[in-house]
Amino acid sequence: MHRFFVEADSIAGGRFPIPPSIAHQMTRVLRLRDGDEITLLDGIGNEVRCRLVGGDCVVLEWGAAGGEPKHQLTVWQALLKGDHLEPVVRHGTELGIARFGLFVSERCVARDLSPRKLERLRAIAREGAEQSERGILPPVDAPVTYAEALKAAAPGSVLLFERHDGKRLTDMDAPPGVFIGPEGGFSPGEVEAAERARLAIAGLGPRILRSETVAVAVAAAILSRTGDFA
């Protein structure tokens, strides 16, 4: 059955018009018709099974949306070159990342994200959340500076650092947030700033991952330890 995230206030009462944000896709793209059933998600934890009747949605059943991990993981991701944030958001959303916090750091080749690209990432998150049957639409925040990201990070967040000889991520409790650098990694000054902000620093092991692989692999590792994946 098709699943759609819609504005929470577009779902009202037992019968209401097809929410405008999905009307085109439903009737023109997917060609759904009277009698077809769909599931609407309000993005804040509820799902509503509906039948299409005369251009309206008629509620068949309200329920709590499933599919959300217990562990709420924020991925703080540096801007990446080209379209490399797209697989991060697409596959990260499927895995169950709770929030994407983007930031610009010293060695970022991409220094900003156009409004069009940000909208595209949000559309990818929406599509990924619908397809993977999540109950919540993970926010993709507009980029902030590295300093702002450090300030906003939850206590216990971890900065991931390749070729790090010290602690590994698996030596620690599952963190509420992870910081992932750009193609060139974090600078020594940035690692120090993270330490001053009381972030832990952790390595990922001997193999060097592409920057667009890190978020998905790390989310899978963390969420499997918390029982939320695999």
Next chain:
Amino acid sequence: MHRFFVEADSIAGGRFPIPPSIAHQMTRVLRLRDGDEITLLDGIGNEVRCRLVGGDCVVLEWGAAGGEPKHQLTVWQALLKGDHLEPVVRHGTELGIARFGLFVSERCVARDLSPRKLERLRAIAREGAEQSERGILPPVDAPVTYAEALKAAAPGSVLLFERHDGKRLTDMDAPPGVFIGPEGGFSPGEVEAAERARLAIAGLGPRILRSETVAVAVAAAILSRTGDFA
């Protein structure tokens, strides 16, 4: 420093010609010159640091190649549509998958793999292994039938099945092999065949992953439990 996998017998003695399989890339693409250093990997566990001298490689140091996980994980992957095997092999190689066994199952849309596509996957594995600093080049085997794959699988291998209500992968010991289905999943008859072949059946949790995401996420989950990743 650039790393190249070469045929083991092209490395001989203390000074030898640039191995023909990499000569073009080294001299024309990367434009390496006399005095530059490179690392050659024989693909069976050794690495050799060399300096280029007059078109030859002069050995500076022999060593054991690092970068290999202790846990040897074979991913048995059904053929996927389009180019979707490419991210599986690319990112799976970075993470440390030991071997890719391809197979054709009932619901595969792609029924075979052209020699050209197989060569391309092997080139992707080589590039991924060089970039991620692995010591071994993971083989990508030509596709076999599902029955042949079941017969070849190591004891203790696990068939992964979405929407499976029973055991989860994390309830089990880290397996030596995982079976990952095509876009449409495994048929009930194929699940029974796996059970008859004494494979365990395991679910991945409530979220539905895209077929090209599964191998990488599962490898990250398993290899983080064995201490080989994150």
